[in-house]
Amino acid sequence: MTGLQPPRTVTYGLACYCSGRETPAGITQPGRGGGVADVPEVVRTRRSRPTGCPGRPRWPATARGNIEVFDQRAPGYESGWLGRLHHDIANRAADLALACSPAPRRVLDVGCGTGYLLRELAIRVPDAEELAGLDAAPAMIEAARSAAMDDRLSFRTGVAERLPYPAAAFDLVVSTTSFDHWADQRAGLTECGRVLAPGGHFVLADQFSAWLLPALLAGRRGKARTKQRASQLLAAAGFRSLQWHSLYAVIIRAVTATK
Numbered sequence: 032m033t034g035l036q037p038p039r040t041v042t043y044g045l046a047c048y049c050s051g052r053e054t055p056a057g058i059t060q061p062g063r064g065g066g067v068a069d070v071p072e073v074v075r076t077r078r079s080r081p082t083g084c085p086g087r088p089r090w091p092a093t094a095r096g097n098i099e100v101f102d103q104r105a106p107g108y109e110s111g112w113l114g115r116l117h118h119d120i121a122n123r124a125a126d127l128a129l130a131c132s133p134a135p136r137r138v139l140d141v142g143c144g145t146g147y148l149l150r151e152l153a154i155r156v157p158d159a160e161e162l163a164g165l166d167a168a169p170a171m172i173e174a175a176r177s178a179a180m181d182d183r184l185s186f187r188t189g190v191a192e193r194l195p196y197p198a199a200a201f202d203l204v205v206s207t208t209s210f211d212h213w214a215d216q217r218a219g220l221t222e223c224g225r226v227l228a229p230g231g232h233f234v235l236a237d238q239f240s241a242w243l244l245p246a247l248l249a250g251r252r253g254k255a256r257t258k259q260r261a262s263q264l265l266a267a268a269g270f271r272s273l274q275w276h277s278l279y280a281v282i283i284r285a286v287t288a289t290k
């Protein structure tokens with residue numbers, strides 16, 4: 032997308048923004064360099080730690096460790112340079128979403144975190160009726176509810192793989208930097224397609240790059256981290272008119288699609 036130029040930040044953040052550590056050891060800080068070589072570090076930091084989690088939505092044990100990490104991060108998620116990085120990515124995703132779907136009525140953010148993107152969309156789309164966010168981490172949802180100042184915003188705990196919404200409930204579905212954490216990406220995309228109304232738009236932003244192929248050979252085996260693999264999954268889930276956009280630095284890309 033031509034209007035979206037990466038800032039002078041470097042890929043450091045892309046290596047760790049989704050890890051459980053705010054300032055992970057061995058990862059360089061803003062403006063000091065760093066690079067995609069850091070990415071495998073993320074993989075190493077995200078071991079699953081299966082534990083019993085009564086009262087939580089059920090998902091495969093391999094995903095639980097991730098969610099606990101996000102629960103811990105929730106209170107400070109929007110703070111510091113990592114928070115600013117997420118805001119930048121979300122702002123660009125909002126630009127892209129509204130370029131595709133300028134006046135959505137019902138919006139869903141899958142893996143919404145603390146709800147920043149939806150808060151932005153609520154400001155920018157005054158005619159939207161409903162802006163719903165879903166996240167697997169209960170503490171993220173708690174933080175999203177606390178920050179929400181608009182009655183049209185609603186948040187609930189749940190997983191992408193089993194969205195608790197009826198078919199065709201939304202005309203815009205977005206997801207930013209969450210897809211890589213989904214335990215079953217195929218099922219999650221199928222669910223996104225199910226809840227999207229015919230003609231609705233889907234915007235999926237995450238790490239998609241051939242630079243990430245080494246990670247696929249390590250702990251991220253099976254994840255759709257390249258445009259090609261993600262496009263195949265999206266097509267299998269029934270999405271069409273796929274268009275890829277550079278969103279942030281060299282790794283964060285977004286794909287737009289329609290149902």
Ligand SMILES: C[S@@+](CC[C@H](N)C(=O)[O-])C[C@H]1O[C@@H](n2cnc3c(N)ncnc32)[C@H](O)[C@@H]1O
Nearest residue numbers: 101117142143144167168190191207209212213
């Ligand atoms: C890196 S954060 C991104 C949050 C927010 N979308 C943003 O852009 O700042 C990833 C989020 O995805 C959530 N998540 C991970 N797996 C999920 C799943 N299967 N279903 C829904 N949310 C999930 C995590 O709990 C976490 O809040």
